[in-house]
Amino acid sequence: MNPRNDLGSQSFVLLRLGDRRFAMVASQIAELVAPSRIFRFPHRTQGVEGVILRRGRIVPVCEVSEKLIGKNLLTRRFYLIAVRNYGEKSEWVALPVTGECELIAAEMSPATEADAPYVAGWISYDGNVIEVLNIDALTPGPVSAPSVCVPLEMQEATT
Amino acid sequence: MQFPAPSKSPALRTEQIILFRVSGQLFAVSSGSVQEVRSVDSLAGSAAEITAPGLKKVRHIVRRSDKSLFVVNGALHFGLPVTPGLLVLVLRRTRTALLIDGIEKMSTMTILQALPQAFCNEERAWYRGLTALDQNVVPVVNPEGFLTSEEIVVLEQSQNSGVSGAKTAGSSIGSVHEPA
Numbered sequence: 646m647n648p649r650n651d652l653g654s655q656s657f658v659l660l661r662l663g664d665r666r667f668a669m670v671a672s673q674i675a676e677l678v679a680p681s682r683i684f685r686f687p688h689r690t691q692g693v694e695g696v697i698l699r700r701g702r703i704v705p706v707c708e709v710s711e712k713l714i715g716k717n718l719l720t721r722r723f724y725l726i727a728v729r730n731y732g733e734k735s736e737w738v739a740l741p742v743t744g745e746c747e748l749i750a751a752e753m754s755p756a757t758e759a760d761a762p763y764v765a766g767w768i769s770y771d772g773n774v775i776e777v778l779n780i781d782a783l784t785p786g787p788v789s790a791p792s793v794c795v796p797l798e799m800q801e802a803t804t
Numbered sequence: 805m806q807f808p809a810p811s812k813s814p815a816l817r818t819e820q821i822i823l824f825r826v827s828g829q830l831f832a833v834s835s836g837s838v839q840e841v842r843s844v845d846s847l848a849g850s851a852a853e854i855t856a857p858g859l860k861k862v863r864h865i866v867r868r869s870d871k872s873l874f875v876v877n878g879a880l881h882f883g884l885p886v887t888p889g890l891l892v893l894v895l896r897r898t899r900t901a902l903l904i905d906g907i908e909k910m911s912t913m914t915i916l917q918a919l920p921q922a923f924c925n926e927e928r929a930w931y932r933g934l935t936a937l938d939q940n941v942v943p944v945v946n947p948e949g950f951l952t953s954e955e956i957v958v959l960e961q962s963q964n965s966g967v968s969g970a971k972t973a974g975s976s977i978g979s980v981h982e983p984a
């Protein structure tokens with residue numbers, strides 16, 4: 646997928662939360678997957694529901710609808726797997742979305758100081774102005790720290 | 805005549821774990837981190853009540869030959885509904901005796917995935933990471949994550965302020981304590 650075409654526009658993935666649409670830069674999206682079992686365990690981080698298993702990875706599910714539309718999703722059809730940066734490292738996070746997503750090309754206007762931190766910019770599409778989300782500001786996590794899946798032997802060797 | 809040794813694929817390193825339940829929630833702990841598994845009844849004779857300010861998860865200490873162990877109620881530690889604990893895991897190289905509902909089984913893990921960075925609060929101290937077992941994801945507890953050094957200081961101060969002499973009378977280790 647080429648995130649930028651010859652006309653200077655970028656590729657975005659349009660996602661739906663309830664009756665609102667948002668956009669994310671396509672290069673930040675790993676895949677869209679059907680709902681799968683969510684595993685919950687005790688923790689103290691707001692906005693993380695639990696984890697799902699995807700392609701052998703354990704992926705945290707970040708509930709962003711409360712922040713974006715002011716309520717939790719009652720119906721959930723897919724998880725959008727996005728790449729979240731933590732300093733120089735990156736990890737997958739799963740965002741519950743209501744409907745199917747759409748790949749579009751558009752030109753982005755940068756965010757202003759008046760916008761929320763999770764707004765990376767704006768695009769105009771199909772007669773609507775749509776917020777482009779900054780996944781790093783939208784989902785919880787420290788600024789930087791590594792997290793990788795390693796065999797036990799390697800893990801002990803590095804500690 | 806010497807023959808070259810047959811090439812061996814490197815053996816996959818595994819770790820024995822104990823799966824246990826606290827308030828219905830499944831956890832894992834490395835079996836090497838568990839020194840003893842005791843029933844609460846068997847510890848009653850050597851237990852004393854303790855009250856430390858701001859530390860409701862510890863209500864008892866257990867006297868051992870050379871040190872005192874603090875009994876941490878697993879449900880209160882993890883913020884789960886409190887249930888009567890039946891077993892105590894004495895965790896090696898710590899001051900913690902963990903009160904749990906029961907042991908599910910022993911198993912083996914080959915991969916321990918670090919806790920995803922999205923989890924960014926106290927749970928980072930609670931868990932060594934996550935492991936996938938039989939299509940389940942189980943948090944693997946960090947034996948040193950139940951009591952911080954500051955909490956141990958508070959508990960020792962409470963112990964030294966005269967509470968330590970009181971034998972368990974009104975409540976057993978496994979009894980249900982609702983947080984005040």
